[in-house]
Amino acid sequence: MSERGGRANAAKRPKPVKGASAGIAPIYKRLPHGPHRLARGEVIRHQRARIHGAMVEAVAESGYERTSVKQVIGLAGVSRRSFYEQFANKEECFLATFDLIAGREIKRMRKTYIATDGDLEERLLASFSGLTAQAGENRKAATLVLLEARTAGSAGTLRLRRATTTCEQMLAHGFLAAPEASPLPGPIVRGITGGLHGVIAQATSAGRKRLDRGLSEEMVRWTLLFQTPAAAKMDELMAAALNVRMRQISLARAHPRPSAPPGDERTRLLEEILRLAALHEYRELTAPQIADEAGVPIDAFLEVFANRDECFLAALQMISDRLLAIAADPELVSSQWPIAVRRVLGELLSYLGEHPLYARTIAQEAFAAGAEAVEDTLDLMDAIATLLTEGAPAQARSALAVEGIAGALLHTIRCQVASGRVQLLGALSEHLSYLVLVPFIGAEAALEVLAEEMPRRLS
Incomplete structure (x- = not known):
């Protein structure tokens, strides 16, 4: 499914062995030296298991960025x-560990779902209860998969996307196979999955107390809110929106807007660091490189920013300010709330589609730029979700509404970026509007709002 198993008592750990880093006591007993009865394959499997366990421990302690091969070995x-006989580098080891943990948990969830008797709600509850229990009992492993994978660059984002895609497929199959349920359009299932990921990631980050059956029950409630007998009408409705957006993109490409004139030195530096972060590894960027590419003297850079990180955080704040200016629409706290939600979401997603660098920064680069950038990005999603929902005419039917909407928004942006279809974000505004409206006015009423507004958009 947009964030630790137990460590042996330090007093009982053996002394560092030859080849281990000085000052880092191993957490596993090393195989004996000299002749032994273990075949070469068994030795390798034993070593890989220890390395995977060590990667989980190291990432839980230091985070992916600060974890080193020295620490792992x-x-x-x-x-x-x-280590290097089995893995090319830290990233390859991390990704292999991710695959092991995520694959095992997805297999367990699928097995639980199939083995549980009852309707869709009972099967989902069994699967989600197992997921939250595992996250609580093995919080370090959950941290690696749910939180740290998104900080591991494009490869980590891709692994996370593959795992969530599998979960989307499982959920879509559940909706399709259950007699009491109806199939939902793919982007809506994707948004639900993103909301669930955001919720359990935040719960994992907060600590074990949140990872209880109560959370599992709320996750089921959130998921089933979006079911409606009228779901069959959605595909036709959403396909019309997609066709409109495709025509708009074609027209925009045929008649591009004039380029904006270069901004002041500070603005050029902010835009340049976003561009460079998308092209190169963020940690390899330097202040002189950023200044040079922006055509700004390094002395001028240092007058406004202390270092690279301060410049990137300022660029992220620039993006946040522009998105929040769109989201802070006064009609979101008026009697026109449902209509305002879909209009504002359309403007937000279209803006990101027209500024793919901003979308990529939110979805990927910010998560590789350090803890403060990650926190700022998650805060931005929460702020947008809050602005979209604070004027709702009724109380949310799920306690996870705002968290789920924030997760759905971030996940949708991330998926479009990862698939190279960020320019189509605007076409998904109907799907995300449905996800925002349903927890407050219900599925049928949400569909009525979208159906009433669609003719105006098609005209």
């Missing part, structure tokens, strides 16, 4: 040579 009690 020190905790695993293996030599540097043994």
Whole structure:
């Protein structure tokens, strides 16, 4: 499914072995030296298991960015040579560990769903209860999959996308196969999945107390809110919106807007660091490089920013300010709330589609730029979700409404960026509007709003 298993008592750990990093006590007992009865394949499997466990421990302690191969081999009690015989680098080891944990949990969820007797609600509850229980009992492993994978660059984002795609397929199949349910359009299932990921990631970050059956029950409630017998009408409705957006994109490409004149030095630096972060590894960027590419003297850079990170955070704030200016629409706290929601979402997503660098920054680069950038991005999604919902005419039918909407929004942006279809974000405004409206006015009423407004958009 847009965030730790137990460590041996330090007093009982063996002394660092040859090949382990000085000052880092291994958490696993090393295989004996000399002749033994283990085949080569068994030795390799034993070493890989220890390395995977050490990666979980290291990432839980230091985060992906600060984790080093030295730290991993020190905790695993293996030599540097043994590590590099099996993994090319830290990233490959991290991704293999992600695959192991995520694959095991997805398999367990699928097995639980199939083995549970009852209707869709009972099966989802069994699956979600197992997921939250595992996240609570193995919080370090959950942290690696739910929180740290998104900080591991494009490869980590892709792995997370693949895992959530599998979950989307499982959920879509559940809606399709259950007699009491109806199939939902793919982007809506994707948004529901993104909302669930955002909720459990935040719960994992907050600590074990939130990972209880109560959370599982709320996750089921959130998921089933979007079911309606009228769901069959949605595909036709949403397809019309997609066709409109495709025509708009074609016209925009045929008649591009004049380029904006270059901004002041500060603005050029902000735009340039976003461009460079998308082209290169963020941690490899330097202040002189940013200044040079922006055509700004390094002395001028240092007059406004202390370093690269301060410049990036300012650029992220620039994006936030522009998106929040769109989301802070006064009609969102008026009697026209449902109509305002779909209009504002259309403007937000179209703006990001027209500024793909901003969408990519939110979906990916910000998560590789350090903890403060990650927090700022998640805060931005929460702020947008709050602005979209604070004027709702009724109380939310799920306690997870705002969290779920924030997660759905971020996940949708991330998926469009990862698939290279960020320019089509505007076409998904109907789907996301449905996800925002339903928790407050119900599925049928939400569909009525979208159906009433669609002729105006098509005209």
